[in-house]
Amino acid sequence: MSKPVILTVDDDPSVSRAVARDLRRRYAEEFRIVRAESGPLALDALAELKLRGDDTAVLLADHRMPEMTGVEFLERAMDLYPFARRVLLTAYADTDAAIQAINVVDLDHYLLKPWNPPEEKFYPVIDAQVDAWRRTERRRPADLRVVGHRWSARSYEVRDFLARNQVPYTFLLDTVPEAVELVKAAGSPDLPLVVTADGSFLAAPSDAELAAAVGLTTEAGADFYDLVVVGAGPAGLGAAVYGASEGLRTVLIEQHASGGQAGQSSRIENYLGFPDGVSGAQLADRARRQAERFGVELVTTGRVTGLEARGQARVVRQADGTEIAAHAVILATGVSYRRLTAPGLDAFTGRGVFYGAATAETPGCAGQEVFVVGGANSAGQCAVHLARTAERVHLVVRAAGLETSMSHYLIEQIAALPNVRVHCRTAVTAADGDDHLERLTLSGPDGEWTADAQYLFVFIGAEPRTDWLGADVERDAAGYVLTGPDISAPGGTAVRAPYFLETSLPGVFAAGDVRAGSIKRVAAAVGDGAMAVALVHRYLEGS
Structure with missing residues (x-):
């Protein structure tokens, strides 16, 4: 089989040659470098490559081209090579257009001209795209x-x-x-x-049976660890990475999938270090691989049902009866979406009514009118994502507007999408259908109305996953775990007060959304995880 292709297109011949030259200098041994000087010519080249059965890894397109803009080329190229990584070459003045292209063609990166020296500004970007392309499953997923x-x-x-x-x-x-x-x-x-x-x-x-069949680890390899982390969302992944990288033997227990709620986000655009945005799945995958590289054991489908102190050990008990002990435990169980209580909705959960982004259902939304309930970032990200395929997206918001609960960048994106309609001061009051959701009843400023609907995605706040914790771990009235100075019971030990992220049970810490008073942002959750590990070290040194 011939080498996979890296294709560059730029209408300026000198720039086109310069890009191709830099690419050949570093990637010629593994990739064939193809260049074109217009979007139509580049599409012709891709069509020919497709006919020959050649694969294409990376597409680099100049933004300002007379016959076809770079965004238009990348959008059409997706039909031929949907798994190729897409990079837009742009001048500083076109940065806004590049950012908008992220949502139009799911852009992977935009690269500012000039990129000299390439060792610092060009090659690291292409290296990352090539690495991501190699890790992408490009075969027809027919094995399972x-x-x-x-x-x-x-x-x-x-x-x-x-x-x-x-x-x-x-x-x-x-x-x-x-x-x-x-x-x-x-x-x-x-x-x-x-x-x-x-x-x-x-x-x-x-x-558990499904996880074992596809090769996921479902049992811990040992009975005792330095650190047990419960929950593999951003806080748990952050804690696992920092714990293992600093020499703690660490096991990470997750009931569903790494990434938590953040892992379901179609694109996170305000996380530091990702100027082009990153999908929740990509971020979770990177964090998981990073954790595994440091030696973290990741247990999938592990449902923790109890926690207790046995001398200096902290023991977590799982639903299957097995126990895992450690010197310290970090609780990073996150939160679950609150349920809508309108009549009829419970009967259609998983059959048209979905809590969270439910990415497995996205293909079925093509050409449909879909409803999203919620006014915070998760709902906004879902609406923007669904707008790419759905005929119309109805964003149902109980508040008078989005400004109090949604980030400004998302509000601007939603306002620019012609097929997204925001219904303020509106609520879902009933659901109806036979074997699946077929109709919704809504109530708004203009009264009650009924709409045909097969898909409803719900993001109406969250509840902590702490029902399994005993009385030793103090929580507030809503179930969030109290830590440090917020603990009303004595907490800590006879010689010290509890550390900032430590719970009322010494040696047990809380990080991320499950913690009372936490900031509900991915960066804050990762920071909590890192801080919790630092406090674990302090606890271990003093215990």
């Missing part, structure tokens, strides 16, 4: 097949679990011929049916 009913809640849960753990799969409706044959071959078992690469069948598997 999921057969299920379109509106089955458990079928959705299986697909969501696989998607959030970045396991490629093909979903087959139970009515298509291939699915009918698979079900027949498996002995007509309960659905959803999961068919693995080696041809074995899993009928209506549990998350």
